[in-house]
Amino acid sequence: MHGKRAQRGFVLIAMSVTMIVLLAVIGLAFDFGRIYIARNEAQVFTDAAAMTAAARLDGTPAGIARARDAVAHLPMRWNLGTQPFTGVTVEFSADGSRWEREPKDPASIVKARVTAPSNNVDIIFLRAAGGPAALTVPARSVAAIDPVRLTQ
Amino acid sequence: MRRGRQSGHAMIELAFSATVMAACLAGTFQFGYSFYIYDQLVSAVGNAGRYAVSRTIRAATPEDLEKGKAAIRNMVVYGDPHPDADAVPVAPDLKPENVLVSYVAGEREGAPSAIDVAIADYNVHAVFGAVTLKGRPAVEFPFVGRYAASESEP
Numbered sequence: 001m002h003g004k005r006a007q008r009g010f011v012l013i014a015m016s017v018t019m020i021v022l023l024a025v026i027g028l029a030f031d032f033g034r035i036y037i038a039r040n041e042a043q044v045f046t047d048a049a050a051m052t053a054a055a056r057l058d059g060t061p062a063g064i065a066r067a068r069d070a071v072a073h074l075p076m077r078w079n080l081g082t083q084p085f086t087g088v089t090v091e092f093s094a095d096g097s098r099w100e101r102e103p104k105d106p107a108s109i110v111k112a113r114v115t116a117p118s119n120n121v122d123i124i125f126l127r128a129a130g131g132p133a134a135l136t137v138p139a140r141s142v143a144a145i146d147p148v149r150l151t152q
Numbered sequence: 153m154r155r156g157r158q159s160g161h162a163m164i165e166l167a168f169s170a171t172v173m174a175a176c177l178a179g180t181f182q183f184g185y186s187f188y189i190y191d192q193l194v195s196a197v198g199n200a201g202r203y204a205v206s207r208t209i210r211a212a213t214p215e216d217l218e219k220g221k222a223a224i225r226n227m228v229v230y231g232d233p234h235p236d237a238d239a240v241p242v243a244p245d246l247k248p249e250n251v252l253v254s255y256v257a258g259e260r261e262g263a264p265s266a267i268d269v270a271i272a273d274y275n276v277h278a279v280f281g282a283v284t285l286k287g288r289p290a291v292e293f294p295f296v297g298r299y300a301a302s303e304s305e306p
Contacts, residue, residue, distance in 0.1 A: 010162075011162045011165040017168075022177075036187075040194045041194055041207050042290065048198075052293070070294075076291055076292060
């Protein structure tokens, strides 16, 4: 009698437990899906931005300024194409090892590097399970001049 | 009698739970599939953008310019500027007409300074209805290829 009463509601309990596990998997899929897309969007953006910067370099300080300005005005967006990239850094190098934001010798610059570090994906589901509130998916690309091409 | 009532309870519980679970699974598929297709499109327009800006733009006639844009659209849709007749698109029902290619006017006469590639109007058909993508994903790459004002596309 007691055992039979305990049987009542077993399906509901079992399904509830299954549902919690299922919801966790759904959350994982949802959040990781968005992170993966954001990473891809950021990489395509930095590729385009690095090439854009390299294409403006002409050995003058004005070329450096144009490179920076052109990157700032790129119309590309992230987070499923809804948000502009922020905190984008443009650096320049003469040899590919030492990078400067304000190069002292613009005539020697042959490479531009763009980093998009501030694309923080808001974590929706994994936060409930103790995950972080947001995850940064940085991307970086390097382009060289003559001819303008991506090198990294 | 009591056993019959118990199995009836279990059936009702199962029906209720299975309905909720099926809705969750369908929702997961909806989001997962839409994300997957969107990611494919991000990669496709990125690859097409890189291809577009390094190719030679032949502009002897407006038809030549249009042929060049068609090659870029094919690059988005099939991953190949000149696809075979039986080529499979990167996303279901994606057609070259769903891709917008535009040249951003440059300082050199005729030659663009950049090329924009975007998904213009495409429906991602999932379980419940469709998600329409208009103007995204989109990329803009600087044109670094050769501009041949008097050449024709082969």
